[in-house]
Amino acid sequence: MKPKSRRPSIAKTSDDPLRDWDEWLAQRGGRVSLEEVVASGNHLLFAGMLLKGFRKAARQAVFDRFELEAGKRGFSQTNPSTGSFFFMIDCVASAWRLTEEEKLALMGLESAADLQALRGQPFQDVSPETLERGAILLDIFIALNAILPREAADRWIRAPNKGPLFDGRSALVTMIEGGLPALRNVRLHLRAEAAGN
Numbered sequence: 042m043k044p045k046s047r048r049p050s051i052a053k054t055s056d057d058p059l060r061d062w063d064e065w066l067a068q069r070g071g072r073v074s075l076e077e078v079v080a081s082g083n084h085l086l087f088a089g090m091l092l093k094g095f096r097k098a099a100r101q102a103v104f105d106r107f108e109l110e111a112g113k114r115g116f117s118q119t120n121p122s123t124g125s126f127f128f129m130i131d132c133v134a135s136a137w138r139l140t141e142e143e144k145l146a147l148m149g150l151e152s153a154a155d156l157q158a159l160r161g162q163p164f165q166d167v168s169p170e171t172l173e174r175g176a177i178l179l180d181i182f183i184a185l186n187a188i189l190p191r192e193a194a195d196r197w198i199r200a201p202n203k204g205p206l207f208d209g210r211s212a213l214v215t216m217i218e219g220g221l222p223a224l225r226n227v228r229l230h231l232r233a234e235a236a237g238n
Contacts, residue, residue, distance in 0.1 A: 062090055127160050130175055133182045137198045137213070146217045147224070148174050170221065177224045181212075184231035206230055 065086055066073060078087055134144045141153060149170055150156050159167060167175075185194035198213045206226055207215050216223045 062086055127156075127175075129179055133178050136182065136195045138195075139213075143213065143217065147178060147213075149221065174221065174224060177228050180228045181224075181231055184228070184235045187235045188231070204230070 061083070065081075065083075069077075078090055130144070130148065133139075139147070145151070145153065145156060148156065150159075159171065181198075182194075185197055188194070189197060199211050201207075201209055201211055202215075203209060210218075212227050216227055219226070
C-alpha cells in the first residue's frame with residue numbers, strides 16, 4: 042500500500058482565511074515564503090495571505106479618502122496616530138447632527154470610552170468592522186452630496202423614507218436597528234441613486 046504524502050498545514054481549517062493565515066504564520070515564527078504557502082496545499086492559507094496584503098492597501102486608501110473629505114468640510118488633523126479616520130467620522134457626525142449615542146451605534150461601539158480608546162491606536166490597528174462601518178458612512182456621505190444640495194444631503198439621514206428599504210423609517214433608524222447589513226444596503230441604494238443621477 043502506497044503511503045499517503047503529508048503536506049504541512051495548520052491543525053484545523055476554518056472558513057476564516059485571515060485567522061488561518063495568522064495562526065499558521067504564528068506557528069512558524071512570523072516568517073514564511075510564498076513557496077511554503079503553496080507547498081502547504083491549503084488554498085485558504087493562500088487566500089489569507091493575499092487578503093492580508095490587500096487589507097493594508099485598502100486601509101490606506103480609506104485613510105486617504107477620509108483625509109480628503111475632512112479637509113473639504115473644514116476639519117484638521119491633530120492626532121496622527123489614527124490619522125484622519127476618526128476626523129472623518131466626526132465630520133459626518135457633525136454634518137448629520139448625530140448625538141454621541143447615534144454615532145456610537147453606527148460605528149458598532151458600546152461606549153464613548155471605546156471610541157476614545159480607538160482614537161489612541163495606530164490606524165492599522167483599527168478593527169476591520171470599525172473600518173468598514175466608517176468607510177460606509179463616508180460612502181453614504183459622499184453619495185448624498187452627489188445627489189442633493191449640501192443642506193438637503195445633511196437632512197436626508199433623519200427624514201422619513203417611503204422606499205422599500207426603509208418602510209417609512211429614516212435612514213438613521215434603519216441603519217442603527219439593522220446594524221452592518223443595513224449600512225451596506227443603504228450604501229448600495231445611494232450608490233445606485235448617484236449613478237443614475
